[in-house]
Amino acid sequence: MKKYQEYKQVDYPGIGESVLKFWKENDIFKKSVANREGAETFTFFEGPPSANGTPGIHHVMARTLKDIFCRYKTLQGFQVKRKGGWDTHGLPVELQVEKELGITKEDIGKKISVEEYNKKCKETVMRFKDEWDQMTEQIGYWVDLDDPYITFDPKYIETLWSLLKRLYDKDLLYKGYTIQPFSPAAGTGLSSHELNQPGCYRDVKDTSITAQFKVKGEDSAYILAWTTTPWTLPSNSALAIGEKLDYVKVKTFNPYTFEAETVILAKARMSSYFNSKAKDIQIEDYKPGDKLIPYHVEEEVKGSDLLGLEYEPLFPIEGIKLPHPAYTVISGDYVTTEDGTGIVHLAKAFGADDFRTLEQNNIPGVFVKDENGTDLPVVDKQGKFLPVIGEYLASKMKEHNIAAHKEFGADDFYVKNYTKDDENVADYKNTDIVISIILKNENKAFRVEKYEHSYPHCWRTDMPILYYPMESWFVKTTAYKDKLVELNKTINWMPESTGIGRFGNWLENLVDWNLSRSRFWGTPLPIWRTEDGTEEKCIGSIDELNAEIQKSIEKGFMTGSPFPDGQADLHRPYVDDVIMVSSTGEKMFREPDLIDVWFDSGAMPYAQWHYPFENEDIFKANYPADYIAEGVDQTRGWFFTLHALAVMLFDSVAFKNVIANGLVLDKNGNKMSKRLGNAVDPFKTLKEFGPDALRWYMLSNANPWDNLKFNLDGVGEVQRRFFGTLQNTYNFFALYANLDSFTYVEANKIPVAERPELDQWIISRLQSLIEEVENSMNAYDATRAIRAIMNFTVDQLSNWYVRLARKRFWRGELNTDKQGAYETLYECLSTLSQLMSSFAPFYSDWLFRNLTEGAREAGQEIPESIHLTEWKGADSSLINEDLLQSMQLAQDICSLVHSLRKKEKMKVRQPLQKILVPILAEKTRTQIQHVEELIKAEVNIKHIEYIDDTSGILVKNVKPNFAKLGKQFGPKMKLVAAAIGKWGKDQIAEVEKNGAIFIDLDGEQVTLTLEDVLITSEDIPGWSVATENGVTVALDVTLTDELKQEGIARDLVNRIQNLRKDMGLEVQDKINIKVAKHDENVNLALENFSKYIQEETQALSLSVNGNLEEGTILDMDDFELTVKVEKA
């Protein structure tokens, strides 16, 4: 019976399927975790994907990357629990449902109840779960799919609530403002998603004003600031400059009032405000009304010099006047000189940058209080100025006699074009124009013009949007900024730049985390408030909620619990129906917001175990994570929310090691998209190549953090080159092991030290490989590990060890030498199966079980899967550096001889007398002698002759050792190199003999030692030589008759072997050979090498006949020979 299954053809997808079946039937994954019960844990967190779309090839990448380290650490003895998870809330789900139902956000709660809508969302979000599970299984990503965490689960949400309450109790949750896109026409805020819809940004013409802000305490000095939204000018509370930019103070005249004045603006912007034709006109020569206005630069200053400069507001309105430090010049890092004046007008309520900058500088914005004392912007949600501004503008219109298409009252000033007035009537004036005229008249405008720019519009009403302050709930992450930065430094980021650059910079510029989302399907914010906002409750558990409901029922606010069956569902609309009772007996309603879905996923370390309500022990043993991996696009998403919650609530990092992988692009480097049709279908690819080649390709082709240009040809190449070679190597082993009935028995193996040197060498290489793989994997560098495995398998094991050792496998009976060869090859294959098992989990297990099945059946105790084995570390006592160097020399020398043979047109079958190798160090000679037989056999030469100093023909060259001398001599290096370049053999001999030599360096005596130079020998006079890696070889191409005869004999063996094969003979079949008589040399070859020919061809006889009929005519290159081969 065959102990090792042999395969003619390999069906890689089939291996994937059969191994998957084996795993399932035998619970291998569960066993691999259960086996390690009580062992040290290695914690992995699964970043939850959303199953509302089908999985793509990039998910294969991400999931493979997660898998390999979990498998590796399991082999290393850790217990690695991997709980799967699903991200189920959020806008994409809602938009998909809206689209499918043909409704918009406004219809929810009207055309469809919130209850029904959310039910639909819940169904939709897991729609492709089966495909995801299938892909996950098929690629061999081991993760617990049976008991995943699901973010819509009430228990999961309960944990989220408890975390929110912890934040609340630490005073880290607050209600504030954020400037968001708002559509007055639709009366709703817009998400950035909605704003990115095609056609939202349109080119429109707006009135732009360069306003003059009068410098406080000066008669006629003004700061110029430009805006495309004049209606925001009454809300101005500061001006921003760029600290590094250059500014000028320019003496000139106002073009509308002709008043003499000094204006301040960026130097780089002068050309757009002053006509260069006027540059030579004297200030004194200007007459009011002149077209060309002279200007004169009085002073140049840096932006930083302007900081703190105070000015007077444009609109001195009593109700909106602000105290100091309002109306000062501050710094804004976004200020440019692309357009405007290089000075930016800031209105806190109407721009996100404005809001942030003013907040950072503790400058208040222009707001008025309503009856509850809440701040309101001076423009209402219909886009109309509040009367406090309206009255002022209306009175100014009268004062300046501004005629318009209608009489303006205090309640008529709409901003933008939100008024319903017909713009085409005579004398039509909108608010921007009214403001412009007032400012012009009051010497507060330096320029007014129409300006065309791109501005976002509401996709539903086609009207321009406003940036408007909206109430939002925030997490005060800025309070923990230092801690966030500090703890981030303890995280090992791969690549490092993502951690210190992308993520680190983000932390440095942290703003508070805006939690609010005005949607329906998500985790509700568990905060209830009285209508006047004076009292607030944050709920942290279902029990608390139920207790509040009870109180409310008792008070009569509620008639019953929204959860009559006792099963709390913490989604809308149920929680919205809960009305609580305040301490003063008033009604409290839930703040209607949902929270950011990133909070859901960032809280998974706690919520996946329903901590703190359950599983405290499991949570504590699995926190923080040792390892996580996701796409680099998650840096500000999942990576941040994980980190933020861990730092703020647990004073810990959430993860210790993280790989941020790049994108998977198509083979041309373009982004994959289903629309463009260049997306790769993972299922199709798996069907064609199987999972192992796909995983292997993705990890070996490029570092995971670089973008991967995914090319199916590359997967094929990996399959052919790596898996094909490995498979051939296994087949080779199986073929002969079965013929010899060899079975590997650990207890009976021949000690490595007693095996031939070739065996010792490959075992030595194998140990180095284990070390390399271990070091790379411990450093989370999978690509380095996988490339090392590939190099070993293809170049060392297959192309060198097997090739050179081949004959030992097929010659004779099973003796010690042969056993050693089998054991060596077996050990390499079985070690490889373990080393590669993290990356190619299916094939490696299949290989492992092919290698061990026979032994297992014979009663040996061997784990049933490679994934249940213990990591077999490197045995450093088996690493023989000297031998490794020897073999490197052998490989180099063989390569050189091949090269020379090629140059001299001498095929390898033709034996040659000798090669010459110059020897500069005794050690090299010993090392080559060690592998002499091997070299001679490999390149078919009789002798290796060593040339050393005693031969008298050795020619040495010398080169400076730049690396060493450079440090010593620096700028004089050129002189040193020139001096050494002039050396002849006497100087070389001297330095070799004495270990030192004096040289003259521009009159200075300098000592050089033997280590300061590199001595080589690249020449042997009269010979054709080749050099590589410091080894030089010359080939003797003289052909004696005997060599020629041997060449003929070898050629004949080759031809007869071909004939045997053509005749369909088995390896062990015997033959008889008859050869027709030929010339003297051929006859002598047949005579002298008869025994050799018979041995090699399994011939019982070899006879030379005078004439041979019915023979085969062989083409012997230089002549033809008739032979007859018969089966004996």
Place this chain on the structure above:
RNA sequence: GGGCCUGUAGCUCAGGUGGUUAGAGCGCUACACUGAUAAUGUAGAGGUCCGUGGUUCGAGUCCACGCAGGCCCA
């Protein structure tokens, strides 16, 4: 506009701390092997190391400024 990544042979990628012949695989060309054989091996050709400056005795490598592609954020 800002942060980060990438740019080396036709293609995909290696090239610690700067050191004098810049490498591998695939592809291409030629040859060899024919008892691993629907395999395999060897050799050869192929380079403006994205560009321009700079630092240095010496730059693919360090610095600055650009260019191209990508990601994230405004």
